Amino acid sequence: MRKYGVLVAALILVLTIFMPNQASAASPVYTVGPDSKTYKGNMMNFSTYTQQTKHYYLLRSYLEQLEKKGGGTLVLKKGTYSISNVLYVPSNVTIKMRNGVKLEKGTSTGTKEIVASHSIFQLVSPSKAAKKGAYGGYNGEKNIAFIGEGNVSIDLKYYPDSIAIIMGHNKNVSVKNITFIHMKSGHFIELDASDKVKITNNKFIDSKPSVKKNKEAINIDTPDRATKGWSQIWSKFDRTPNRNVTIEKNEFRNLDRAIGTHKYSEGKYHENVVIKNNVIEKTRLDAIRVMNWSNPVITQNTIKDVDGGKPGLRGILVSGAINPTFKDNTFNKVGRPMQFLVWKNEGPGSQYKATYNKLTEQNLHELAENQAINTTEDFIRINSVYKLFNAGNTVKVKLAGN
Numbered sequence: 001m002r003k004y005g006v007l008v009a010a011l012i013l014v015l016t017i018f019m020p021n022q023a024s025a026a027s028p029v030y031t032v033g034p035d036s037k038t039y040k041g042n043m044m045n046f047s048t049y050t051q052q053t054k055h056y057y058l059l060r061s062y063l064e065q066l067e068k069k070g071g072g073t074l075v076l077k078k079g080t081y082s083i084s085n086v087l088y089v090p091s092n093v094t095i096k097m098r099n100g101v102k103l104e105k106g107t108s109t110g111t112k113e114i115v116a117s118h119s120i121f122q123l124v125s126p127s128k129a130a131k132k133g134a135y136g137g138y139n140g141e142k143n144i145a146f147i148g149e150g151n152v153s154i155d156l157k158y159y160p161d162s163i164a165i166i167m168g169h170n171k172n173v174s175v176k177n178i179t180f181i182h183m184k185s186g187h188f189i190e191l192d193a194s195d196k197v198k199i200t201n202n203k204f205i206d207s208k209p210s211v212k213k214n215k216e217a218i219n220i221d222t223p224d225r226a227t228k229g230w231s232q233i234w235s236k237f238d239r240t241p242n243r244n245v246t247i248e249k250n251e252f253r254n255l256d257r258a259i260g261t262h263k264y265s266e267g268k269y270h271e272n273v274v275i276k277n278n279v280i281e282k283t284r285l286d287a288i289r290v291m292n293w294s295n296p297v298i299t300q301n302t303i304k305d306v307d308g309g310k311p312g313l314r315g316i317l318v319s320g321a322i323n324p325t326f327k328d329n330t331f332n333k334v335g336r337p338m339q340f341l342v343w344k345n346e347g348p349g350s351q352y353k354a355t356y357n358k359l360t361e362q363n364l365h366e367l368a369e370n371q372a373i374n375t376t377e378d379f380i381r382i383n384s385v386y387k388l389f390n391a392g393n394t395v396k397v398k399l400a401g402n
Contacts, residue, residue, distance in 0.1 A: 027092075028072040030062050034079035039065045050110035055081040064126045066093050071143070082106040086117040090125035091141040097178070099150025105157045105164075118186065119163040120154065121146075123170045124234050136236035138195045140169030148177035148202075158184040158208055168223060168235050170194040176201055180217070183207035183255070187219040192230055193240035203251045204258070213284040216257040218247060220270055220293075227263035227349035241292070243271035252280040252287075260289025263345055264320060266352035269294035281305055286317040287334075291343065292355055294322040301329045309333040311376045319343030320355030327366040330401075332373040337399060342386040354386050364397060372401040 030039070038044055038061035049057055059074070059081070066072045071092020078098055084106030089095070097103070107116050123141050128134040146165065156162045163186045167173055173194060180188040180202065188204050191197060204217035223230040224239045252258035258280045261270070274297045280287045281304045288303070290296060303315040315334040316326065319341055331337035344354040359382070372378045382395040 028066070028069055029075060030065070030072065031075040031077060032058060032062065033077035034081055038062075048109065048111050048113050052082065052106055052108050052110035053084050053114075056083050056085045056087065056106065059083070059087050060126070063087060063089060063093070066090060067125050067127060076101050080104060083120050084109045084116045085114065086119045087121050088126040088129045089121055089123050089141065089144055092143045094145040094147060097146075097148050097152040099152070101148070101152045103154045105155065105159045105162050107157060107159050116159075118159070118161050119166050121164065122166045122232065123168065123173065124232070128234055130233065132233050133236045134234040135169035136238045137240050138169060138171050138193065140171070140193075142171040142173075144170065144172070145174040146176070146178060147174070148179075151179075152177065153179040153181055154188075156180070156182050156184070156186070156188070158182050160184050161186045163190050164188045166190045166232065167194045167197065168192045168230070168232055169240065171196055173197045175199045179203040179205065181205050183215070183217070185210045185215055187216055189218045190221065191218060191242055191245065192221045192223045193235070193238075193242065194245070195243050197242070197245045199245075199247045199250065201249050203253075204255065205251070205253045207255045209284055210256055213256045214262050214289070216260045216262070216289070217252055217255050218259045220245070220259070220261045220273065221263065222265040222268050224263070224265045224349070226351065227265065227345065229263050229348075239265040239268050241265070241268045241270045242273070245270070245272070246274045246276070247278065248274070248276045250278045252278065252283070254282045256284045257289055258283060258287050260286070261291035261293070262289060263349050264292035264343075264352065264355055265349070266355075268292060269320070269322060271295060273297070276300055278302075279304075283307070286314040288316045290316065290318040290321050290324070292320040293324070296321060296324050296326075298324070298326045299328045302332070303329065303334060304332040306334045309335055309374065309376065311335040314339045317341075318357060320357065322358045323360060324357075324363055325366055326363075327369040329370045330373065331370065331375055331399075333375070334372075335376045337370060337372050337375055337377065337380055338367070339381040339383070341381075341383040341389070344386065356384070357382075367397045368399065370399050372399040375401075
């Protein structure tokens with residue numbers, strides 16, 4: 001028995017030394033810079049490979065290779081990358097951007113064969129990006145991370161209706177330590193039908209006013225043909241809501257809105273959205289727009305300067321909230337700190353019934369734990385009848401401060 005044990009130990013030692021590390025083989029790390037060639041020179045002979053599209057093809061070639069490998073890490077070295085067309089990110093991929101990386105939305109391709117896209121990243125495998133209805137529920141790509149190391153930015157260059165990251169039907173996604181700048185009409189992050197998403201320690205800065213001044217830096221939405229807020233062909237458009245979303249320790253400045261939903265799918269509620277320890281300053285409309293959120297938590301945020309403190313505009317506007325925990329927030333230079341009201345979609349999605357808030361006694365008690373400083377109103381308004389806002393229909397929750 002002793003000899004047998006010795007032989008087994010020796011065999012394990014030999015296997016450890018000479019067999020390749022399977023985990024490492026399955027998780028490659030590729031490092032590229034702005035002057036790098038594509039993976040093995042692939043795609044460089046395409047007629048659409050131009051000075052304007054070279055960075056798109058560079059990153060695309062490695063993302064397609066990572067799909068074949070089942071995942072891995074793509075490291076971007078310092079420099080500026082102009083991304084003309086959408087990059088599809090598969091499961092188990094981490095994109096690390098080193099200090100000094102600047103991703104810019106390319107607005108021209110240098111060829112008439114293809115036109116520039118409106119988004120930079122979509123979280124879908126390259127092989128399924130053109131497949132109609134490839135994903136539904138939360139069964140799409142998973143375990144994806146965008147991580148900035150030091151000073152890293154994604155610049156939309158005010159390209160109309162552009163979006164930096166589109167998530168849909170994803171699970172386990174992280175966006176960390178990135179500065180998003182220069183938005184026009186689109187969103188920095190479009191978040192639909194996804195589970196376990198963390199958006200932390202980022203900055204979302206500067207947008208040009210949209211027509212309705214309601215374009216969020218982070219849009220929380222459902223893939224619903226009726227509301228026309230989602231157009232990705234690879235989705236089943238099954239109205240799946242988001243769940244378990246954490247937005248924490250971010251800075252939002254000079255935007256229409258910071259975070260929110262502006263269309264709802266009837267009966268579909270975004271579950272467990274947590275907005276915590278963020279600073280939101282200088283929005284043109286209500287800083288946070290809650291619409292059909294169940295068990296949301298908004299706490300320890302600072303909301304300052306909503307359109308210069310204009311009377312009537314809210315720090316947080318709420319419709320269709322179920323069991324909301326909104327406490328310990330500070331409102332400064334805001335007309336109305338917070339308002340709950342009944343809402344109904346206008347235009348696309350207007351066939352859906354109005355959505356109502358459902359607050360418990362504990363929810364109401366916690367609302368009083370917010371603070372108002374330099375505000376027109378020192379209370380929270382609660383209106384429970386659709387389009388009826390008179391004094392007799394308004395419940396007021398007094399706040400500290402002022």
